[in-house]
Amino acid sequence: MxxxxxxxxxxxxxxxxxxxxxxxxxxxxxxxxxxxxxxxxxxxxxxxxxxxxxxxxxxxxxxxxxxxxxxxxxxxxxxxxxxxxxxxxxxxxxxxxxxxxxxxxxxxxxxxxxxxxxxxxxxxxxxxxxxxxxxxxxxxxxxxxxxxxxxxxxxxxxxxxxxxxxxxxxxxxxxxxxxxxxxxxxxxxxxxxxxxxxxxxxxxxxxxxxxxxxxxxxxxxxxxxxxxKGPPVKFAADDQDAAAIRQIDLQKTFHWSATDLANKLGLSLPKSIALRQHLGVDMDQKCYYVFEMGSQKHPRFSDNALTRMRDSLKSIDMDNVWAAHKPLGRGKTPRQCSVEGCARSEG
Structure with missing residues (x-):
């Protein structure tokens, strides 16, 4: 006792x-x-x-x-x-x-x-x-x-x-x-x-x-x-053997909407989209995820996306990025981006 x-x-x-x-x-x-x-x-x-x-x-x-x-x-x-x-x-x-x-x-x-x-x-x-x-x-x-x-x-x-x-x-x-x-x-x-x-x-x-x-x-x-320390943990595929796969709440990781992300960066939504395209944020699995609810799709972004975009604004020429990535009219040829590190150019 x-x-x-x-x-x-x-x-x-x-x-x-x-x-x-x-x-x-x-x-x-x-x-x-x-x-x-x-x-x-x-x-x-x-x-x-x-x-x-x-x-x-x-x-x-x-x-x-x-x-x-x-x-x-x-x-x-x-x-x-x-x-x-x-x-x-x-x-x-x-x-x-x-x-x-x-x-x-x-x-x-x-x-x-x-x-x-x-x-x-x-x-x-x-x-x-x-x-x-x-x-x-x-x-x-x-x-x-x-x-x-x-x-x-x-x-x-x-x-x-x-x-x-x-x-x-x-x-x-x-x-x-x-x-x-x-x-x-x-x-x-x-x-x-x-x-x-x-x-x-x-x-x-x-x-x-x-x-x-x-x-x-x-x-x-x-x-x-x-x-x-050391390399990051790798995610295991469904057919791989893993003793303990953590159940990750993706809604906690990808919690920023496109509008929230733009507001946090002090950019308009179109300019925020242009910056995302320039950096290739939407192609990075650590930054971008789409939640599907029936026929609806809801793109969301992680803190990694916010950090990448915010850090880039310290040195990037946003006017040139906007000029190269702003929306085009129908049938127009995409512009070439001359700003260094453009994901579209590298792709």
Missing amino acids: TAAFNAVDEEGRTSSVLLSLQHSFEMLLKAALVHNNVPVFDKNLGRSIGFEKCLQLARQEKGVKLTEAEAGTLRAIDALRDDEQHWFNSVSEPILFIHARAGVTLFDDLLLRVFDERLADSLPVRVLPISTEPPMGLEILIDQEFRQIRDLLQPGRRARNEARARIRTLLAIEGHASEESLVSEKDVDRVENGIAEGKPRGSVFPALEQISTDFSGEGPTLAVRIDK
Whole structure:
């Protein structure tokens, strides 16, 4: 009975830490967006935007400059918090510590970048996350967790529930390397089956192979930053063997309409279309996707499209691009584009 109460108490502390960490970042991101004159109130819903929308806007806003690695850390913290609150989950103390410490590091980085303040100016160092054990890289912790899951799934162990709880944690950590961090039961089932079949970690958790950890300082001044490394994960075709294929919500990835994209870039819709044609955005699978609903087709664009177009505007001659790509009358021969890097010319 005592062990059961201790387990419940430990889970409660873990949930409290993750909930507080995630909520603190939501408030910080909203403050940073408001500081840069970005609205955080959704008039249609009649309430403020949620964590995921804050993350999207913070990545796009120049005054916040949230990097992909930083966004990955926040996605992982959010996914861990979500699973800890709504599912039976198991987050080991070392994994909790490294994410808490990485969260504190990132909070300090954002506070300095946006508001020119340091976290230590408001919090004494004695309250920052400190562990009695030397910190280990996330790669080592992931390997340890994988071995434990594999052992728990051995025949006769009767520890399947604990194994699945640990699988959920590793899937949540994939948020460091993948824009889709929502964990589904189908994901857990596929991973469990893959491990039970004896497949290696790299086959079961391919996204985790990309994660690396950087440590600097020590004790209260320890800084932890988690980043991606190596080549990106490849998408598997339907006929290819893959132990764990994440169910990706394409509507979250491709969430910009053509009009939204133009408004965000400060261009008219026709000029935005001309720029897309020049860059070949509509031919890039990472930028463009068409949702089909019956006979209707709805093209949508990802943050990659917004980034490519916004970056190009810093150096491109938009007047020349418009002159070469603006709509033609019927029967007229397409114009030649003299602007360097034109996708139509290269094609």
